[in-house]
Structure formats: structure tokens, C-alpha cells
Amino acid sequence: EAQVTQNPRYLITVTGKKLTVTCSQNMNHEYMSWYRQDPGLGLRQIYYSMNVEVTDKGDVPEGYKVSRKEKRNFPLILESPSPNQTSLYFCASSLSGLGDYEQYFGPGTRLTVT
């Protein structure tokens, strides 16, 4: 089944403890992206990757890191999480990042930082 998977789905952690949220897609997509969703602020793009080894900042990149060493994986790294990073996170992928193909979303990761 063609899909985008994320792990973990739920995570409660403490301030400052490094964490990684994994994202993987099995559709051979070039483009991958991370979003966060917050009440009243909608979905905002954190980072995106046009293809392997190419990443760029979205609208809210502060406090996050990403890497794209393989086409299928695009992990999101929080080196020192803070409470303002409590949010619902989505990974997404698309055949191309040129905006001319539809984007598919993972199931989401609900993160709470205390």
C-alpha cells in the first residue's frame, strides 16, 4: 500500500531531551516536507526537501533540523525541545516539489513537551 508513515504517533517528553520523529514514504517521491499544526495558526511548513541531499527552510524552521540521506526517509530532529514545540506534526511527500503533483500526508505525530 502506497503510504507515508510517521513514528512515533504520540510522544510526551521533557524540555531539552533530544528527539527524532521519523518519516518514510514508499512511493519513490522526490519531494518531502514537514508541517506543524497549531490551533488558530493552521498548518505551517517547517522544512522541505526537493530531493536527496537538498533541504530548505519553510516558514517556521527555528528549533528543528532535518536530513535527507535517502529518498524514502526524512527525519525531523528536535535537538533541545521546548514547550512551544508542543504541536501536531505531519510529514508529507509528493512526486515533485515543483507544485504540479498532489501531496500525500502521514498520519501525524502528536508531541507534548513539558
Add this chain to the structure above:
Amino acid sequence: GIQVEQSPPDLILQEGANSTLRCNFSDSVNNLQWFHQNPWGQLINLFYIPSGTKQNGRLSATTVATERYSLLYISSSQTTDSGVYFCAVVSTSGTYKYIFGTGTRLKVLA
């Protein structure tokens, strides 16, 4: 950057009613998608529709790119249609960023 506005922000319907949701955008786009976020938080693809009209069962969508708006029609609504509907666009300005609208929260009553 491009602005995306959705209306109405909230909508309550009786089961069986029809509705129209609107997405306005401030710049030309080469990608427009409609999503349904269900009560469990999952984002479900409804339509990829940068222009023209598409139909899928009780749902249909129309995008008039030259006038910078898209419409999502829901006919014979069901309680399972409840949730939040988002449109998302990619501007032709070349930034390759997906910009989401603020959403329409729909509640369908039995």
C-alpha cells in the same frame, strides 16, 4: 507571499443538506488541493484541482484559476463528513512552498 482565505470558518448542517466551501487565493497557483481533516486528526486527500472541475461521489470541486478561487461542494451531507476542510496552494512565484488556508470547520448533525 500568497494569502489563502477560506469561508465560512464554521458551518453546521443537518444530515442530508448540501453545502459550498470557498477558497480564495491572492496570487496565481499551479497546485491546489482540498483536504479533509477527520476528528482523529488525519488529513485525507479529496482533490488535486489546480483548474477545472472534478467529482468524486457526493463531493465535487471547481477551481477558476483566472479568478483565484476554488469551491468544494458537499451534497447530501453525512455525519462522517464532519471535520475541518482545508485548501492548500503552491504559488507560481517559484518558492515551492505549500500554503494552507485557515480551514472550514464542518459539523453535520444527525
